[in-house]
Amino acid sequence: MPVTQPSPDCSRYQTTRSQALRLFAERGFSRVSMRDLADYLGIRPGSLYNHIDSKEALLFELIEELYEQLLHGARQVQRCAATPAERLNGLLEAHLRLHASMGAYFRLAEYDGHCMASEQQAQIRALRARYTQQLVESVERVTGQPAGNNRRAALSGIVALLNQLPAWIEAPELSPTARHELLRDMVLSALRGALRGTQD
Structure with a gap:
């Protein structure tokens, strides 16, 4: 039986979650702005909502x-x-x-x-x-x-x-x-x- 591979969107979201988790844990959630999170993820702030709600x-x-x-x-x-x-x-x-x-x-x-x-x-x-x-x-x-x-x-x-x-x-x-x-x-x-x- 072939193994189902995760979709690119799913893999991207899991990567985003893992990186965000690391940043939140290092700095504290309240100290991380949306701009900080976007910079950490290497994306533009305006496109962050394409990655998370x-x-x-x-x-x-x-x-x-x-x-x-x-x-x-x-x-x-x-x-x-x-x-x-x-x-x-x-x-x-x-x-x-x-x-x-x-x-x-x-x-x-x-x-x-x-x-x-x-x-x-x-x-x-x-x-x-x-x-x-x-x-x-x-x-x-x-x-x-x-x-x-x-x-x-x-x-x-x-x-x-x-x-x-x-x-x-x-x-x-x-x-x-x-x-x-x-x-x-x-x-x-x-x-x-x-x-x-x-x-x-």
């Missing part, structure tokens, strides 16, 4: 893609995990490992989401809530107890920690494996502390 629409698309990937990873863990503990550990592992390929996406999601329109922010909050619910359900299965409001709030904070921690801890002296183990241990420690400190 708007800067905000592109930001939304990138952050949406991140949460779709997180949810996809959570579904895969749910199918493969044999025990509640394996599911919880697998969920944390999959989240941390996604930073290797989507680190710039995480930075946009955590620091530039407020630049989107209110409707777009609401859609991202809904995706994030769906993902947080995966963590809540995993913890409920491990503890055997339903999560009340306090515990849900604490677990929402753990999601924020998972999103931000790899960018905080560079640790160039560590091997990639050792760094990953450090990050995992820090998240598990924070999770244990959050569960001890919440009374529902």
